[in-house]
Amino acid sequence: MEDLFGGAAPYYARYRPGYGQAAIEHLAETLGADSRVLDLGCGPGTIAIPLAPRVKAVLAVDPAQEMLAEGRRRAGSVTNIAWLRGDSTALRALPPFDRVVMGRSFHWMDRRAVLIELDELLPAGGAVALIGPSRQQGEPWQPDAQPWQPVERRVCEEFRLDIHTAATSFHATGEHHRDVLAASPFSILDSRVFTRRLTWDVDGLVGLQLSYSYSSPARLGDRLPAFMQALRQALLADNPAGRWEQELATEVLVARRSER
Template identity: 45%
Template sequence: MTSTPSYTPEELFASTAPYYAAFRPRYAPEFYALLADRFGLDGTQRALDLGAGPGIIALELAPLVGEVIAVDPEKGMLDEGRRLAAEHHITNITWREGDSTTLPAMNTGPVLLTVMGAAYHWMDRDQVARDLDRIIEPGGAIVLASGGAPGDLEPADWRHVVDEVRTRYLGPERRAGSGTYSHPTERHQDVLARSPFSHIDTAHWDHTLTRSVDEVIGLQFSYSYSSTVQLGDHKDAFERDLRQALSEFNPAGVFDEAVRTEAIIATRP
């Protein structure tokens, strides 16, 4: 039972925005503490969040710097970010529509840090590093935040339940837009090692995240490959079947998962 709805990329990512903001795991507080300590963040610096989505990083970084420029190509993500910023009375984030290809023409001005989450794997990574060399100030850095590389952590035992239901509805491949997604084979560290930012440090922090059935379901709708638009008319049936399968797997309704924050900090030698 696979679903192939018709949609535009804008509809796809706009549909994930509220779920992304509500259900994606946050990066560890230690990540932001590391940036503050290493780069002397004192509320005066400027930072760029490239591929910001709804501001998962920007909202946490904003209290540490003078301004965050949050750039994303999807208006729905930016609208969700603005809503969350207003809700938390954060006023020093500038939300701008754009992406890595429009960055050279955006006139962002100099920044100390450019932070990126999962968006970096979608980009022309070599070109982005060269473009950022013109923007990042001396002593600054490219900072990549992620959940680590595939296989770094043992998947939670309930993940196979989700995979089985998702495959039944959407097929075995993870669809990205109208195509499919595959993780880059070359590590980010190896790409950055040949860039102007070739001095690379990594750090990671692990913790256990506990989710309810509703939170596991909401998480699936935050992914482009299982968004409400991808599911189309089958969204309600998918949710019903996944809820039933999860409840049968663990009637207590508690789903633990080991979650990692990995930071890759690339500076000029």
């Protein structure tokens, strides 16, 4: 992960869309104010920072030191977050937790194995929550879900960046997270979808592109300035107004065990 997202943390923190206040408030209410929440694959704190004031404590875990450093910097006065380097293969080494949340991280894991292990670690009443793009609507990084993406795809191809890397890495199988959960010990699902509109400018779309694993600054290396210029020019050539609208749908999917 350090290699995949090298140099991407500041762009990730600034340009990746957050989940929105309504989604975070629903997540916090569902998990409970007394919860000790593991944010697994926390990135720069996209969930951990807004969630922490609403729960007892957050354990923010990520394999990339750059992401953790960015999260610590952004957290400011929020003090009930512990930032730890780790991943889904070392869950037993973590301090105790009673709820788990994952954002844009679950697809990097061996999902079935992680859920089996969480079933052993979580107490009775524990829950696993996923927050991210809804099944019905795409987020900016899904292929051609948004009008600017064909332009970005063309520029990435010109720079020989493999846009499919993120979609096929590690244990991704093509199964939707919902289906993996339904076949796991956490098979009782509750879903809420929250929609909002975003407006993007050229700087935002260029920054967003640099937050992805397949086009991170580390992957681009000394080609970074040329890539940024080429992408900016291509986007403006396609849309001289330089503004793009997006309808963003975010799902909060909470999974609990069936009664035993």
